[in-house]
Amino acid sequence: MSETNLMTINMGPQHPATHGVLRLLLELDGEVVVSVVPHIGYLHRGLEKLAESMTYPQALTLTDRMDYTSGFSNNLSYCLAVEKLLGIEIPKRAQYLRVMLAELQRIAAHLLWLGTHALDLGAMTALFYTFREREEIIEAMELVTGARLTPSFVRIGGLAADIPESFLPRVRAFIASFPGHVDEYETLLTENIIWKKRTRGIAPLSGAECIGYGVTGPPLRASGVNYDVRKAYPYSSYEEFDFSVPLGTSGDVYDRYLVRLQEMRQSLRIVAQAADRLPDGPVAADLPTVVPPAKDAVGKDLAALIRHFKLMEEGFAPPAGEVYSSIESSKGELGFYLISDGTNKPFRMRVRTPSFANLGALPRMIVGEMIADVVAAVGSIDIVLGEIDR
Amino acid sequence: MDSRAVAELLRERFPAAVRSVEEFRGETTVTIDRTALRGVMRFLKEDPAARYDLLVDMAGVDCGDGAPRLMVVYLLNSLSHTNRLRVKTGVAEGAEVDTVSDLWQGAEWLEREVYDMFGVRFAGHPDLRRILLTEEFVGHPLRKEFPLAGHEFDKPVDLCAEEETGYTRDV
Numbered sequence A: 001m002s003e004t005n006l007m008t009i010n011m012g013p014q015h016p017a018t019h020g021v022l023r024l025l026l027e028l029d030g031e032v033v034v035s036v037v038p039h040i041g042y043l044h045r046g047l048e049k050l051a052e053s054m055t056y057p058q059a060l061t062l063t064d065r066m067d068y069t070s071g072f073s074n075n076l077s078y079c080l081a082v083e084k085l086l087g088i089e090i091p092k093r094a095q096y097l098r099v100m101l102a103e104l105q106r107i108a109a110h111l112l113w114l115g116t117h118a119l120d121l122g123a124m125t126a127l128f129y130t131f132r133e134r135e136e137i138i139e140a141m142e143l144v145t146g147a148r149l150t151p152s153f154v155r156i157g158g159l160a161a162d163i164p165e166s167f168l169p170r171v172r173a174f175i176a177s178f179p180g181h182v183d184e185y186e187t188l189l190t191e192n193i194i195w196k197k198r199t200r201g202i203a204p205l206s207g208a209e210c211i212g213y214g215v216t217g218p219p220l221r222a223s224g225v226n227y228d229v230r231k232a233y234p235y236s237s238y239e240e241f242d243f244s245v246p247l248g249t250s251g252d253v254y255d256r257y258l259v260r261l262q263e264m265r266q267s268l269r270i271v272a273q274a275a276d277r278l279p280d281g282p283v284a285a286d287l288p289t290v291v292p293p294a295k296d297a298v299g300k301d302l303a304a305l306i307r308h309f310k311l312m313e314e315g316f317a318p319p320a321g322e323v324y325s326s327i328e329s330s331k332g333e334l335g336f337y338l339i340s341d342g343t344n345k346p347f348r349m350r351v352r353t354p355s356f357a358n359l360g361a362l363p364r365m366i367v368g369e370m371i372a373d374v375v376a377a378v379g380s381i382d383i384v385l386g387e388i389d390r
Numbered sequence B: 001m002d003s004r005a006v007a008e009l010l011r012e013r014f015p016a017a018v019r020s021v022e023e024f025r026g027e028t029t030v031t032i033d034r035t036a037l038r039g040v041m042r043f044l045k046e047d048p049a050a051r052y053d054l055l056v057d058m059a060g061v062d063c064g065d066g067a068p069r070l071m072v073v074y075l076l077n078s079l080s081h082t083n084r085l086r087v088k089t090g091v092a093e094g095a096e097v098d099t100v101s102d103l104w105q106g107a108e109w110l111e112r113e114v115y116d117m118f119g120v121r122f123a124g125h126p127d128l129r130r131i132l133l134t135e136e137f138v139g140h141p142l143r144k145e146f147p148l149a150g151h152e153f154d155k156p157v158d159l160c161a162e163e164e165t166g167y168t169r170d171v
Helices: A048-050 A056-063 A071-086 A092-120 A127-145 A167-189 A193-199 A207-213 A219-221 A255-277 A295-301 A302-314 A352-362 A362-366 A372-379 A385-389 B003-013 B036-046 B108-117
Strands: A007-011 A023-029 A030-040 A321-329 A332-340 A348-350 B018-024 B027-032 B054-062 B069-077 B081-091 B097-098 B121-123
Touching: A007 A056, A023 A362, A023 B003, A030 A071, A030 A362, A030 A372, A048 A056, A048 A348, A056 A071, A071 A321, A071 A332, A092 A127, A092 A167, A092 A255, A092 A372, A092 B097, A127 A167, A193 A255, A193 A372, A207 A219, A207 A352, A219 A255, A219 A332, A219 B054, A255 A372, A295 A302, A321 B018, A321 B081, A332 A352, A332 B054, A332 B069, A348 A352, A348 B054, A352 A362, A352 A385, A352 B108, A362 A372, B003 B027, B003 B036, B003 B081, B027 B036, B036 B081, B036 B097, B054 B108, B108 B121
Parallel strands: B027 B081, B097 B121
Antiparallel strands: A007 A023, A023 A030, A321 A332, A332 A348, B018 B027, B054 B069, B069 B081
């Protein structure tokens, strides 16, 4: 008579391969995963509750603390939602700069993912390459926004400031050098036999399963479903840019890797187009009730000083109503659902974060797989616990 | 078919269930009677004219003094028709909402979060327990009456009781 001994182990919450404070309660039969219960919430800060106590401009700073690998995209999604609520249009130059910086941020987030994902699977070299290029982007971000990770640079009605003169030459240099660097990563991994053995056919999801779980972003497209918010519901003038949406076929860890690599090349195309066609003009809408006055005016003009003070203190009150607005962040569909009751604070702010839905499909991915592949699966969906727990 | 046409279709098919249809900033919101929710959601997912195959998000809303007290909001997206529809249903204090986790597996976690944050119970949910907060947590923090700083904010959290571990902290 055979006897089965199941072993229960805790992976995390303090485990380097869970990319944050994720705890997986794994039940194992030998090395095979029989069941898994993910425990989340260790990083819960109650951002949705906090937002209800803040004015609309104040709540912006909460958003880049969710997905801290792409703070700029979080800011963008929030501001687009508030702008939709207000029913305002912002200048073309601001839209193009938003696109350019959001795509640079996507590349930086993918580089962080690639380096750590490869590191998890034992390919240490890739990390040193990807962090070299990521640093270039982060420094360019710092040049524009003054911050490396939490810029809060997108503002309701436009951007906080225009770009400095030295920014575009820097971006052009990056555009020239980066394709060669992506080739380098591919040399390290794409045809690497160990990499392929660790990733091919591991933790696959079909397109239908992805849709059922609400999985979006690269994992969804790796399963062959062509859904990208930038194409389906264009925002910030994305319809004026020429780029393609890379798709996979098998939906396994390897295809998720290939899709993200191709996405970096596509993002670079968008950055190049935005840099070439960047329109002149202001970077914030001419809306005195929403956009604060320029800093030098505050020092010289009493009316501007009063307006600045009132905006910082009281914010503004959008009309009563509710909107949902989303963007394609590096991890999937990132959306904000805002309800306004006509006062200066959101009545309800709900954040739809891609990592939350993507992690929900993890049990479906790893039950029946080996425990060593759990690390590959968790890495391949590119989760950030900051936006799962909020 | 766009979301406005789907809303009209719902009015035809479920005249008793549709409470209201609203348009704001190009978005359509349909308010559905709670008891008819399951049938409407199944129709929205499976009917070829609607085909809302992706449940993007679910949100609870505390309406404060409003009647009914709470709202559960479903945000649907049709990948084939490329449009979004918002479905809302009112939930009185203590009432249960039918689960949709068998239609969209992703709803399992989303419903757990609505339960965790608002205390709305979902009938037929396979595993309804808190998701972000601990099981011992008292209250539902996104309700309007819950204090922003939480209950007993100043009380130190004793994660490891001393008598259990025999370990004394240096303070």
